[in-house]
Amino acid sequence: MNVFRSRTSRRAWAVGALVLTPLALAGCASEVIGLASGGSLNEAILSAATVDVLVGQKVTILAKPVCVVSTTNPADYTCNGKAAKGEPIVTTVTDGQSGNTNPHMSITVGGTSVYQGEIVPVLNNAMVVTQ
Amino acid sequence: MVPTDLLGRALAAPIKPSEAPSTLLQTIRQSQTVNKSYRLLVNAPGEPYLPRLDILGKEPAADRATKRRSLAYLGHFSDIHVIDAQSPGRLEPLIALTAEFIDASRPQDTLTTQVLSQMVSSLNIAKHSSLTGAPMTAMLSTGDNADSRNSTELNWVINIIDGVSVTPNTGKAGVYEGVQVWDEATYVYQPGNPNIDEYGARGFPQIPGMLNAAVSQNVTSVGCPTPWYTTYGNHDTLFMGNIQVQPALQAWAVGSRKAASWPAATSNMLNWWATEGSVFQQFVNQVRTGLGFANGIHDVTPDAGRKLFDQKEFMQAHLASPATPGPVGHGFTQANVDAMQTYWTADLSPYLRVFGLDTCNQVDGADGAIPQDQLDWLVTQLNEAQKANKLAIVMSHHNSYTMENIAAPAIGPSQPLIHADQFVSTLGQYPNMIAWINGHTHSNTITAHPKAGGGGFWEITTASCVDYPQQQQTVEVIDNRDGTLSLFTTVLDHDSPAAWTNGDFSQRGFASLSRELASNSWAFRPMTLMGSVLDRNCELLMPAPFDMKHITDAEVEKAKNAAQARLVAYDQKAVPQ
Numbered sequence: 178m179n180v181f182r183s184r185t186s187r188r189a190w191a192v193g194a195l196v197l198t199p200l201a202l203a204g205c206a207s208e209v210i211g212l213a214s215g216g217s218l219n220e221a222i223l224s225a226a227t228v229d230v231l232v233g234q235k236v237t238i239l240a241k242p243v244c245v246v247s248t249t250n251p252a253d254y255t256c257n258g259k260a261a262k263g264e265p266i267v268t269t270v271t272d273g274q275s276g277n278t279n280p281h282m283s284i285t286v287g288g289t290s291v292y293q294g295e296i297v298p299v300l301n302n303a304m305v306v307t308q
Numbered sequence: 309m310v311p312t313d314l315l316g317r318a319l320a321a322p323i324k325p326s327e328a329p330s331t332l333l334q335t336i337r338q339s340q341t342v343n344k345s346y347r348l349l350v351n352a353p354g355e356p357y358l359p360r361l362d363i364l365g366k367e368p369a370a371d372r373a374t375k376r377r378s379l380a381y382l383g384h385f386s387d388i389h390v391i392d393a394q395s396p397g398r399l400e401p402l403i404a405l406t407a408e409f410i411d412a413s414r415p416q417d418t419l420t421t422q423v424l425s426q427m428v429s430s431l432n433i434a435k436h437s438s439l440t441g442a443p444m445t446a447m448l449s450t451g452d453n454a455d456s457r458n459s460t461e462l463n464w465v466i467n468i469i470d471g472v473s474v475t476p477n478t479g480k481a482g483v484y485e486g487v488q489v490w491d492e493a494t495y496v497y498q499p500g501n502p503n504i505d506e507y508g509a510r511g512f513p514q515i516p517g518m519l520n521a522a523v524s525q526n527v528t529s530v531g532c533p534t535p536w537y538t539t540y541g542n543h544d545t546l547f548m549g550n551i552q553v554q555p556a557l558q559a560w561a562v563g564s565r566k567a568a569s570w571p572a573a574t575s576n577m578l579n580w581w582a583t584e585g586s587v588f589q590q591f592v593n594q595v596r597t598g599l600g601f602a603n604g605i606h607d608v609t610p611d612a613g614r615k616l617f618d619q620k621e622f623m624q625a626h627l628a629s630p631a632t633p634g635p636v637g638h639g640f641t642q643a644n645v646d647a648m649q650t651y652w653t654a655d656l657s658p659y660l661r662v663f664g665l666d667t668c669n670q671v672d673g674a675d676g677a678i679p680q681d682q683l684d685w686l687v688t689q690l691n692e693a694q695k696a697n698k699l700a701i702v703m704s705h706h707n708s709y710t711m712e713n714i715a716a717p718a719i720g721p722s723q724p725l726i727h728a729d730q731f732v733s734t735l736g737q738y739p740n741m742i743a744w745i746n747g748h749t750h751s752n753t754i755t756a757h758p759k760a761g762g763g764g765f766w767e768i769t770t771a772s773c774v775d776y777p778q779q780q781q782t783v784e785v786i787d788n789r790d791g792t793l794s795l796f797t798t799v800l801d802h803d804s805p806a807a808w809t810n811g812d813f814s815q816r817g818f819a820s821l822s823r824e825l826a827s828n829s830w831a832f833r834p835m836t837l838m839g840s841v842l843d844r845n846c847e848l849l850m851p852a853p854f855d856m857k858h859i860t861d862a863e864v865e866k867a868k869n870a871a872q873a874r875l876v877a878y879d880q881k882a883v884p885q
Contacts, residue, residue: 201746225840229404230356232841240362241756241842304835306337306352 217275220244225266226299227256230284230292237261261285310877318876319869326436331799336806346511349806351822355845362756363764366850372788378440379785380660383447386747388424390465391455393417394479394486395614397561398456401569404495414498418522419822423773424468425529430802435533439796443871444534446656450747451541451705460613463658466629471531477523479609481853484519490568495680521813533878537639541705552671553616561614566801569604639664651682653689657867659859661693665704671713674826675713676706678724678731687852690738697858702743707746707769708732732757739853741765750775752839766848776834787856795848844858
């Protein structure tokens with residue numbers, strides 16, 4: 178039995194591929210959500226960002242978007258959900274690779290673009306109060 | 309005994325939604341950086357309920373709020389993780405070895421009893437629904453109550469929830485003996501000298517005297533206002549939530565030596581396997597030579613209370629707790645102990661039945677699963693509940709994302725292990741099964757499990773008391789009287805200021821400090837645990853599982869009066885002990 182057994186579990190899906198490396202100091206906003214310093218985008222972060230955009234634009238969500246990372250390209254993420262009248266909600270990310278502290282997402286509802294841009298400002302808006 | 313006239317007045321009084329502060333009115337968020345990358349916490353606007361339509365599949369009736377009735381209002385705690393930070397049985401140095409043992413140490417390890425007490429306080433404040441005014445019926449706790457299977461930790465949890473004060477110290481009275489004061493432990497936050505390691509580089513504050521004050525404090529508790537029930541978590545079952553306890557670890561936990569460096573910690577662990585037999589002996593000898601076994605161990609004051617409890621002792625500890633708030637056993641009965649059956653059922657009202665499952669693997673690994681015999685039992689129970697037109701709630705520690713453990717017992721009867729897909733499919737066969745509440749991932753997450761053809765159930769995962777955001781929640785079951793039900797989830801912050809005042813070593817102050825430290829613990833990626841707005845204050849809609857007229861208004865009123873009478877009795881005696 179390997180005493181250093183991998184923790185498959187409790188937060189693997191939320192933490193993502195966390196690696197302890199010498200950490201660069203940064204006061205940058207991406208620190209807040211841990212995209213800096215070797216962390217990477219993950220499904221939970223992307224789902225939260227998608228929901229924040231949709232709720233902010235008062236889109237009635239029928240099915241909360243569920244996000245998955247591509248099995249062939251870890252930079253690619255896709256989220257799928259539904260709006261109130263059944264219109265597909267689709268989020269795509271193509272630069273979500275580990276180490277990218279400023280990934281971008283594109284969100285469409287029924288084929289119409291509702292957001293195209295950086296993910297970090299969306300999350301910061303939800304998580305950080307500017308005083 | 310509550311005077312009759314007082315009780316009568318309380319029961320006759322019109323029920324109004326509570327105006328107690330909750331995250332509906334006010335939330336807590338990070339501010340800008342104040343020192344390097346360190347941020348403080350501040351109050352922020354509240355979050356209204358948002359509808360989740362994933363299971364209903366359509367927009368709900370606009371007038372449903374005018375007709376609804378509350379069937380049950382419940383508290384949900386999970387992953388409390390009360391920590392005896394000084395126990396040799398904790399191997400904090402492992403965090404320096406690999407991020408897989410990230411749980412081994414946190415900056416706020418000495419402040420967990422204060423957080424729990426203030427969370428219980430929040431539950432008391434929220435004991436009437438802010439939506440309907442309904443009195444709280446019960447609190448459901450989904451495991452990882454103790455952090456390290458430590459008997460003292462378990463006693464602290466039970467006592468605080470029961471309203472009994474504790475002093476969160478073991479070993480030497482009034483003095484903290486642990487890694488957060490040892491020079492070689494350059495992998496943890498040292499509040500007396502944060503610049504010893506990366507925590508100082510990130511701006512963590514210097515707080516002289518914090519540790520001794522924290523472990524010396526008399527932590528009082530108002531106590532849970534309602535009966536409370538609990539399940540096992542992997543940290544109540546396995547060492548560090550992952551590894552089966554070995555006799556050598558038992559000896560270490562109550563002994564007088566504690567590891568400060570990772571080679572010593574690793575050697576401790578390897579020593580266990582070696583004592584189990586000769587299989588690993590050659591490997592151990594080789595590794596020890598390289599690691600330098602003798603370094604990095606400190607003498608500490610031993611404490612027999614740090615004994616690692618087993619399953620029987622876990623249940624017995626709950627059976628030993630008082631009748632109020634109760635129930636005795638908190639789900640477990642003497643029959644559970646006699647049969648060593650670690651799952652149970654209880655009726656919270658004549659029309660609501662809860663099933664407390666044990667999803668923990670007894671052998672290895674933090675992930676969970678359901679043994680076949682337990683699933684067979686649950687199926688029988690769900691059938692009975694369905695025939696009796698009872699609503700059913702399942703509670704467990706693990707959630708549907710973390711039930712893929714395949715480790716089987718090395719000895720004894722071996723049951724096939726059922727994993728998430730099959731478990732969800734089984735639950736979905738019972739329309740009266742309205743919610744699966746759980747924890748484990750320390751995050752606010754609400755997952756819909758719709759069924760083809762309509763219907764389904766909601767899975768509600770609450771955050772923890774130990775990692776940011778340090779939130780728990782309430783769940784209210786509402787009959788909209790239009791063929792739909794709504795489950796209202798309301799997130800609770802613990803009762804402490806958002807911003808910690810420097811030098812505030814009061815109980816509330818320490819709880820506030822704990823939240824602030826947790827929010828800055830970068831390795832835990834704290835912001836990812838908050839969930840989205842669709843995982844926090846929500847109205848989870850679903851088709852009613854049967855004609856709700858089967859549950860009469862008289863039954864609902866009777867249940868409500870019983871709950872209100874308990875709260876009146878609680879308020880009468882509510883003086884911290």
